[in-house]
Amino acid sequence: MSKIICDFCGTTDSKDNPVIAGDNACICKACVTAANDIMSGSVPAQENIEKKDELPSKEALLRTPAQLKAILDEYVIGQDTAKKVLSVAVYNHYKRIFRHHEIDDDTELNKSNVLLIGPTGSGKTLLAQTISKYLDVPLAIADATSLTEAGYVGDDVENVVTRLVQAAGGDIEKAQRGIIFIDEVDKVARMSENRSITRDVSGEGVQQALLKIVEGATINVPAKGGRKHPGQEALQVDTTNILFVCGGAFDGLEDIIKKKEGANVLGFNHEAKSKKKDKDIVSKVEADDLVKYGLIPELIGRLHMIATLNEITxxxxxxxxxxxxxxxxxxxxxxxxxxxxxxxxxxxxxxxxxxxxxxxxxxxxxxxxxxxxxxxxxxxxxxxxxxxxxxxxxxxxxxxxxxxxx
The missing domain is CATH 1.10.8.60 (Helicase, Ruva Protein; domain 3)
Incomplete structure (x- = not known):
C-alpha cells in the first residue's frame, strides 16, 4: 500500500507526523501546526518559511529504504533486488549527509555509488528519475557515449556536473546533494584488459576522467557547459555529496561469467541448454568480471553497490x-x-x-x-x-x- 505524502512539504505519513488526506490535497501535522502559528502571529511568516525550506527537504531525503522502495514500486514493475539496492544506497547516502554529526567520533563515512546492470528498457533510467523526483533533488542524466577525455571532440566529463547545476536552477548548494545518472557506461569499456599504447579518448580516457568526480572532489565546471564560451566564468562544485548512479546493458558479460565458472560457451547444444541459466547468471557478476569486460579497477572500486536488472517478461x-x-x-x-x-x-x-x-x-x-x-x-x-x-x-x-x- 502506497504512503500518503504531504503536498506542502513532501514528507510521508508517519506515526509522529500523520498526513491528513483531502479530496484534492494532503497536509501533514507539522504543516498544520506551522500554518496555525503563522495565523496566530506566534511565529513570523518569513521566519517560518525559512525553517520550512530547511526541514522538509531534509525530512524528505531521510525516508527509510522501505518507503523509498514503496515509491519505486508505484512506477517500476519487478526488479525488486535493484530497487532494494538503490533504496538502501540513497538512504545511506543522505543519512551520511544530514546525520553524520549525531555520533561524535572520527569515523569517516564514504558514499556508496551504484552500478545498475541490465538490458535496454529494463528500467535503469526510470529508477533514477523516480527517486530524484520524489526526493525533490536535482537529477542530471548523461550518456557516456557522448563523453571524451578533456581536449578532444565531444563533451568533457565536467559538463555532466554543469547539467546538474542547471537542473538545480543554478543553486550550487542544491546541486551538491543531487544525483547524476551516467547511462551506457559499458560503452566506454576499453577493448581489452591490457592498457592501450595509443590514446583511447572515448573509452579508458573517459573512465580515468570520471574517477575524480565520482570519488568526490572540488572541481571547476563551466557555467554554461561546452567549449563554445571560452571566456565563461567557472563554478566551483564539490562532488563529495553527489550520488552517482551508472547504468549499462553490458552485452557479452554473460559469456565472461560462464567462462569463469568453467562452462562451455561453444557447441551446437549450448544455446538450448543455457537459455534458462542466462537469465540469472548476470546476478553472479563480480568486480573481476567487469575488469575483464573493460572497466578499469579504479572506477569499479568507486561503484560500491552493484545491482542487476532482469530482462522484462x-x-x-x-x-x-x-x-x-x-x-x-x-x-x-x-x-x-x-x-x-x-x-x-x-x-x-x-x-x-x-x-x-x-x-x-x-x-x-x-x-x-x-x-x-x-x-x-x-x-x-x-x-x-x-x-x-x-x-x-x-x-x-x-x-x-x-x-x-x-
Whole structure:
C-alpha cells in the first residue's frame, strides 16, 4: 500500500507526523501546526518559511529504504533486488549527509555509488528519475557515449556536473546533494584488459576522467557547459555529496561469467541448454568480471553497490502497461475521457502488445511507439466518437481489424 505524502512539504505519513488526506490535497501535522502559528502571529511568516525550506527537504531525503522502495514500486514493475539496492544506497547516502554529526567520533563515512546492470528498457533510467523526483533533488542524466577525455571532440566529463547545476536552477548548494545518472557506461569499456599504447579518448580516457568526480572532489565546471564560451566564468562544485548512479546493458558479460565458472560457451547444444541459466547468471557478476569486460579497477572500486536488472517478461510488460501510476493504458484512457470517450483494452490485446515489444527487443520504452502507431487513426477521429466506447482487441493490435465501437 502506497504512503500518503504531504503536498506542502513532501514528507510521508508517519506515526509522529500523520498526513491528513483531502479530496484534492494532503497536509501533514507539522504543516498544520506551522500554518496555525503563522495565523496566530506566534511565529513570523518569513521566519517560518525559512525553517520550512530547511526541514522538509531534509525530512524528505531521510525516508527509510522501505518507503523509498514503496515509491519505486508505484512506477517500476519487478526488479525488486535493484530497487532494494538503490533504496538502501540513497538512504545511506543522505543519512551520511544530514546525520553524520549525531555520533561524535572520527569515523569517516564514504558514499556508496551504484552500478545498475541490465538490458535496454529494463528500467535503469526510470529508477533514477523516480527517486530524484520524489526526493525533490536535482537529477542530471548523461550518456557516456557522448563523453571524451578533456581536449578532444565531444563533451568533457565536467559538463555532466554543469547539467546538474542547471537542473538545480543554478543553486550550487542544491546541486551538491543531487544525483547524476551516467547511462551506457559499458560503452566506454576499453577493448581489452591490457592498457592501450595509443590514446583511447572515448573509452579508458573517459573512465580515468570520471574517477575524480565520482570519488568526490572540488572541481571547476563551466557555467554554461561546452567549449563554445571560452571566456565563461567557472563554478566551483564539490562532488563529495553527489550520488552517482551508472547504468549499462553490458552485452557479452554473460559469456565472461560462464567462462569463469568453467562452462562451455561453444557447441551446437549450448544455446538450448543455457537459455534458462542466462537469465540469472548476470546476478553472479563480480568486480573481476567487469575488469575483464573493460572497466578499469579504479572506477569499479568507486561503484560500491552493484545491482542487476532482469530482462522484462511478457507478464511484466502487461503489468507495465496497466499498473504503474504513469502506465500507458491509464494515460490513453484519460486522454479519451477528455473527449467523453470510453476506452477499453481486451486482455488478449495487452498480451499481443507485450509480445510485440519483446519481439522488437526495445524493452518497456518500445511500448509507447507500438501503441502510438496502433492508436494514430483512432486518435485522429477521436472527437467523432463522443459518448461512445471503443474496445481495442488483439486484431486491432495486429492491424487486421478495426476497433469495436459501441
Amino acid at each position: 511478457e507478464d511484466d510488460m502487461v503489468h507495465i502497461l496497466t499498473e504503474p501510476k504513469n502506465a500507458l493504458i491509464k494515460q490513453y484512457i484519460k486522454l479519451f475521457e477528455m473527449d467523453d470517450v470510453t476506452l477499453k483494452f481486451e486482455k488478449a490485446a495487452l498480451k499481443e502488445l507485450a509480445r510485440l515489444a519483446i519481439e522488437r527487443k526495445t524493452g518497456a520504452r518500445g511500448l509507447r511507439s507500438i501503441l502510438e502507431d496502433i492508436m494514430l487513426d483512432i486518435m485522429f477521429d477521436l472527437p467523432n466518437y463522443k459518448n461512445k466506447t471503443i474496445t481495442i482487441t488483439k486484431d486491432v493490435v495486429l492491424k487486421t481489424k478495426e476497433p469495436k465501437v459501441a
